[in-house]
Amino acid sequence: MSQKVDRIVVVGGGSAGWMTAAVLASGLKGRATVELVEAEEVGIIGVGEATLPSIRNYNQSLGIDEAEFLRATHGSFKLGIRFRDWLEVGQDYFHTFGPLGNLSGSQALWGQYRRTQQDGPLGLQCVPTVMAMKGRFTLPDEQSQFRYAYHFDAVLYVAFLRKLAMQRGARHTPGHIVDVVRRADGGVAALQLADGRRIEGDLFIDCSGFRSLLLGGALAEPFVDFSHWLPVDAAWACPCERSGEEIPPYTTATALEGGWAWRIPLQNRTGHGHVFASRFVDVDRAREQLLARLDGKPLAEPRLLRFTTGHRQRFWVHNVVAIGLSSGFLEPLESTSIYLIQDGIGRLMAALLAGRPLNEGDRAQFNAGSTRRFERTRDFIIQHYCLSRRRDSELWRHVSSMPLPETLAFKLELWRRFGVLHEYDEECADANSWLAIYAGMDSWPEREDPVVAEIPRERALQALQGRGRAIEASVERMPLHHQLLQQVLGQATP
Structure with a gap:
């Protein structure tokens, strides 16, 4: 059934709600009204403080000034993630948002790196990785092609977007939702x-968090559970005072007995958390492990969050579209939560701007694409676990032996046997990111492409050493991250 949309109601605030409202109010001005109903029972989770480079595209699409955004959210720059103790205890590596040279053929940088038996990690051949290792940062230019993201206070980001969305015409309606009034065809007619x-609408965007008030509640859409592959189901979160002047330009993810701990550096504080599988480690023990890792005075009591990894079977049913936690959740290991929000908003806007009434084809396309995106992102996260050599606790023994999704098993097999960096559609991570994890986890192909040997070994060695020296020299000239951040914020002169 086709549907004309004049009134859009966003249910729930938080990052998903106000990110959606800001885009809809900006992009549909004059075409449809946008009203956000902030249900009092839905709070802000506030753990999504690390992002992917796509957040810059989102901010730029709204005309947000970078310095203004960083000031308003106490933000910092993020080059990637430092993974500690994932391969083995005592081993670490970086996954940064930069290219690792040519990825195939005789010029494949990783192939020549392995063939010449280089000392040091493959990341030494990647500009943002060396920047992260040395705690330095500069904005990219035409010569230095790399991407970056941000760390920020999610609560402050919500306040920033709320103001922007309302300036652009979105209406904010605080209120406690007590009933969802249904239409004859099964859709939603109004919120009581x-x-x-009574808040009526043509299209309802469910951003009500884990409760999934409309899609999971009123419409009873089934949930596709990923916990047999991603067993973590809880997290302790706690902010603490920032120690020292320097601010690392990266997130840290440290593997622990029953999960992993994050460290996210902001301008004014450091975010800490422990994501864990409650069937493998006791909740109280997980809390103790988090508190033992704090590198500053706690600013609040640790907060416990519980979740199930997976997604709703369909994301758009009748006239209800779920975006954010109401549609599904994948653990925050690669900072994909806000990325998946953006993805949902982008798909919705594409349908709304098509210039015709919404129809069943729009819903089917949205659902199929969103399902693939969740599955591809799921596979990328599982890669970090299943390649580990750790067998020192029940969690690590479990993830080393569990059956993998077919899409991931096929991808890993192509890499293991032939060194092929296979890419599907709807990927959340490109081939460089997959290679960074393979290299960091010391996972290499059983055989090399014969064409790699067409370049004389000595010539390849000289090229790699020269590239490494040039990168190191370039990075040494860059300012420390906190110095560059102060310049961007206008707190210091270059």
Whole structure:
């Protein structure tokens, strides 16, 4: 059934709600009204403080000034993630957002790196990795092609977007939702608030968090559970005072007994958390492990979050579209939560701007694409676990022996046997990112492409050493991250 959309109601605030409202109010001005109903029972999770480079595209699409955004959210720059103790205890590596040279043929940088038996990690051949290792940062230019993301306070980001969305015409309606009024065809007609108000709409965007008030609640859409592959189901989160002047330009993810711990550096504080599988480690023990890792005075009591990894079977049903946690959740190992919000908003806007009433084809395309995106992202996260050599606890023994999704098993086999960096559609991570994890986890092909040997070994060695020296010299001339951040914020002169 085709549907004309004049009134859009966003249910729930938080990152998903206000990111959606800001885009809809900006992109549909004059075409449809946008009203956000902030249900009082839905809070802000506030653990999504690390992002992927796509967040810059989102901010730029709204005309957000970078310095203004960083000031408003206490943000810092992020070059990638430092993974500690994932391969083995005592081993670490970086996954940064930069190219690792040519990826195939005789010029494949990783192939020549392995063939020449280079000392040091493959990341020494990657500009942002060396920047991260040395704690330095500069904005990319035409000569230095790399991407970056941000760390920021999610609560402050919500406040920033709320102001922007309302300036662009979005209406904010605080209220407690007590009933969801259905249409004859099964869709949603209106929201009934506790004070008697009735909020009607043509299209409802469910951003109500884990509760999934509309899609999972009123419409009872089934949940596709990923916990047999991603067993973590809880997290302790706790901010602490920032120690020292320097601010690392990267997130740290440290593998622990029953999960992993994050460290996210902001301008004014450091975010800490412990994501864990409650069937493999006791909740109280996980809390103790988090508190033992704090590198500053706690600013609040640790907060416990519980979740199940997976997604709703369909993301768009009748006239309800779920975006954010209401549609599904994949653990925050690669900072994909806000990325998946952006992805949902982008797909929705593409349908709304098609210039015709919404129809079943729009819903089917949205659902199929969103399902693939979740599955591809799931596979990328599982890669970090299943390649580990750790067998020192029940969690690591489990992930080393569990059956893998067919899409991931096929991809890993192509790499293991032939060194092929296979890419599907709807990937969340490109071939460089997959290679960074393979290299960091010391996972290499059983055989090399014969064409790699067409370049004389000595010539390849000289090229790699020269590239490494040039990168190191270039990075040494860059400012430390906190110095560059101060310049961007206008707190210091270059």
